[in-house]
Amino acid sequence: MRTLKLVFLVILTISSSVFAEARKKPLIGVAPGYNGSMVSTIGRAYTDAIIRSGGIPFILPQVNNPAEAEEIVGRLDGVMLTGGADLDPAHYGESILNATVEIDAHRDTMDIYYAEAALSKGVPILAICRGEQILNVVLGGSLYQDLPTQKPSGIAHRQKTDSRFPTHSITVEEGSLLNKIMGETSLMVNTSHHQAVKTPSDMIKVIAYSPDGVVEAYQSAIKGQWILAVQFHPEQLVRADDNWLALFKAFVKACR
């Protein structure tokens, strides 16, 4: 009888720890911006979206070299690259086009370390706005430096209205990751970007455009790593429209 009790206890302990492991929320690195080179800042909307979707956000610290970024990402289940200033065009072999290009060299360095670490570790990546742009550049693509002069159109890609609400449409490729997640081939999105993908990297597959032909989303062209990159700001849209939670939930699920 005592042996039976003991066996039962052992089974109970093992199974409960197995289930606890399965329930563990994924830990997701979130790339912040910087106020100088000593202070990190992150918009709450990014971390809220991860929390609401069942993940635990971890604000990526400033590091001194790629090895430190690799070590940190090695402990994480996913990486989210976020919005911010323009990229230095030197990263895709161009010089600064005009005075509208406002770069942040320190942020470029940190984002490139973390993007490369996330690619080498193969963890799921959700790249938003500037994150979408820098990931394309890290993978060998290029950008429009100043969208209004290099690709003028009737669409203002820097909306002046509340970022929680959409202002332009996008067409989404049937069968793409974004189509599967949102269940639509046409979506209304917000827009707050100065730059955009010009030459897509060979490693990515563009899956959404705005009506004026600007790249608004892409996924990995190679099977194996979960990558979704969007030019719009779902972390703001989700504050007003719960439907957008599906995007973050799909990311968090991929990170499990």
Ligand SMILES: [Mn+2]
């Ligand atoms: Mn746009």
